[in-house]
Amino acid sequence: MAITKETAEPATPELSGLDEPEKLTHSAHSSTTGQVEPASAAAPTDQTPRSPDGNDVKGGTTAGSPQSNQPQHLTGVKLVVIVASVTMAVFLMLLDTSIVGTATPYITDEFHALQDIGWYAAAYQVASAPLQLLTGKIYQKFPLKWTFLGFFALFELGSVLCGAAQSSTMLVVGRAVAGMGSSGLFNGAMVILVASVPLHRRPPIMGMFMGISQLGVVCGPLIGGALTEYVSWRWCFYINLPVGGAFALFLMILHVPEQAPKPSFVSALPTLFRDLDLIGFSLMSPAAIMLLLALEYGSGTYPWNSSVVIGLFCGAGATCIVWLVWNWRRGDKALVPVSMARRRVVWSGAITQALMLAPMFMISYFLPIYFQAVKGVSPSKSGVYVLPNIMGQLLTAFLSGFMVQRTGYILPYVMFACATTAVGTGLLALLSPSTPTGEWVGFQLISGLGRGFGLQMCLLAVQTVLKPAEVPLAISLLMFTQFLTSSVFLVVGNAIFDVVLRAQLAAQAPAVDAQAVIDAGTTGFRAGVVGPADLAGVVLAYANSCKPVFALAAAAPAAAFFVAPFLGMVDVRKGKKAAPPKGDEKA
The missing domain is CATH 1.20.1250.20 (MFS general substrate transporter like domains)
Incomplete structure (x- = not known):
């Protein structure tokens, strides 16, 4: 008996009434239950990949795979390794923010630079804070895995400079480099998890990621105290290298799915300045830096009512107002849409x-x-x-x-x-x-x-x-x-x-x-x-x-x-x- 077209095609649920997040969630659920995804059964009307701002992507990649615009999620060992890798990277980054306090007395004893104590933490913060908003644009524009590994490599380089520091100045420079690298780690880890795990399975995995990685903040005094007391203060920074390097290698050899189309690097270059809103970044970053410097100076170096501290606060406020006006005029193409x-x-x-x-x-x-x-x-x-x-x-x-x-x-x-x-x-x-x-x-x-x-x-x-x-x-x-x-x-x-x-x-x-x-x-x-x-x-x-x-x-x-x-x-x-x-x- 002949089989008609209606009986040959699998029945699929109707998705026309769902908004975009629901479609993505349904797609992930269908892939795990063995159901056929409707969007892949019918030929799409437009195969042109588009960037997050809606422009055509020439020579770029689509979300998930070159053949499909549907999101691809990970399961099994691959998912476990990726979750463990990004969790450990963020753990080391947060550990680095709190471990330096325990090492500071030993560092000052060796370098005899008591006046630089504040900069061991401030250099990290001043370098990290302004870049954090920009990292959102960078991850939106470029491949997740290699962007994350780039930030992590910069963080590891800063750790090397700190551990090998022969002077207080070299240590401050190392802290600044590590801060620049750290600016994109938490955001990148979160985006990688979003791309790798469907929404309905995400809460417990996010809970494990947040619970373990955030331990870095509170474990800093514990690990730092043990290292400085029984080994050397330099290992407060060197500890990032073997642990972080191993997990970075695992991440390097695995595929990280993309949930939104990305242009190729070459095709992104002509519009990179506009797409990243570097003008907005150049206005926002001085405001953040001046605010952090005012807080740092006011807490020890200068009185709160000194002209230096007041001037920094005023400069931060004025620059922030200019940035807010620019950001509003740029609309959805701004650093903060x-x-x-x-x-x-x-x-x-x-x-x-x-x-x-x-x-x-x-x-x-x-x-x-x-x-x-x-x-x-x-x-x-x-x-x-x-x-x-x-x-x-x-x-x-x-x-x-x-x-x-x-x-x-x-x-x-x-x-x-x-x-x-x-x-x-x-x-x-x-x-x-x-x-x-x-x-x-x-x-x-x-x-x-x-x-x-x-x-x-x-x-x-x-x-x-x-x-x-x-x-x-x-x-x-x-x-x-x-x-x-x-x-x-x-x-x-x-x-x-x-x-x-x-x-x-x-x-x-x-x-x-x-x-x-x-x-x-x-x-x-x-x-x-x-x-x-x-x-x-x-x-x-x-x-x-x-x-x-x-x-x-x-x-x-x-x-x-x-x-x-x-x-x-x-x-x-x-x-x-x-x-x-x-x-x-x-x-």
Whole structure:
């Protein structure tokens, strides 16, 4: 019996009513269940690949493969290796941001350059921050794998320069090079995961990525303390080479799918200046640099009311205004596309994530100070004492991914994360010289558990709502906002700590030289600088100085709690917003 055309063709679901994110999600689901993807069954009407801005791509690649415009995702061993590789790269990058604090006393002892201490961290930040927004455009324009490996190679080069430094100046240059490389690592890792994993399977994998990689921030004092105490401060930087090199090699030999068409490098060159909005970048980067320099100088080198600091703040503000005007005039071709930035899920996600995660850097910096100065433990042991904070964050980062995959909705977990992080961090403000072990362990657990729930939520929200070509730009905006916010909170916290410590030393131990105590460091003041009669007063002064810092850290996620509802009820299972509030598209 003859078979008609209708019975020969497989039945496929209708996709005409779905928006673009839904089609991509359905395509990924069909490929995993064995169903035939409708878009591949029928001949497309237009085979011309297009770039993210809608222009024809000549000689470029299409999303997924040359034969199909449908997204191609990874499974099995390939997916595991890629996830592990990008996770370890970001872990090393975040470790590098916090490990240098432990190594600084040993570095200054060798180079005798006490005046350069601030630059060991500032050079990294100043080089990294301005490039973060530009990396979104770069990943949108060029192949994901090789762009990511390029940034990672630059980061590794900076680590080599730091480890082999023969002078303080060489170390500062190495930190700047590493900062430039780090600017594209987190954004690139996120975009690679988005390209490799379908949306409905992404939450648990994102949870593992965020949970493990973010451990770099809180593991810095632990690993750095052990390396500087038992090996050499140089291995705080050399450690990036063998570990990072191995995972970079794995990534190099594997295929990373592209979820949006990319032009070839040669065809992209004529319009590269315009497509990357380098004019906008040249306006934005000085504003970010001047802001970071003002914060760095004001926290130690110059008084806050000095002409240098005030001039830098004014210059940053004026340049930022000029950039905002330029960005608005450029519209969707700007460094930060206007229509994307006006979407509620983007701006609310950026603010919520920045405020919710600001305490992470403050806790990783000031909690070891409490343990070393107040409890009298060594730098390496203080790293062990912050393990409850690490383990709580790791546990809920994993758990939240599976919970979101099952329930679909993001907002409830964001609200819970903000509230719990605020409570746990606020409890740290109760720490005193007599606080028992059970309490400081419990306080850290609460703070870490809450923060772990929120690590990936805002990033998942923007991935769910935006088109694949917009995701690199949105992620770079969220990371840029988080970086600047964390820097501001850390500097303000340090300024508060310094002012309160001096006042507390005068009140609790009036017989000691306050400047000598501060210069001796958190552990050195016990070695002959402070006599037995004044030791209890100095310890109490340090404990009281940490209290307002932890209170400030708790205020950030408390504020995020009131911004988070603007994210709306995003459902990652459907790839769209469920019952979006009126006016969600724009502010």
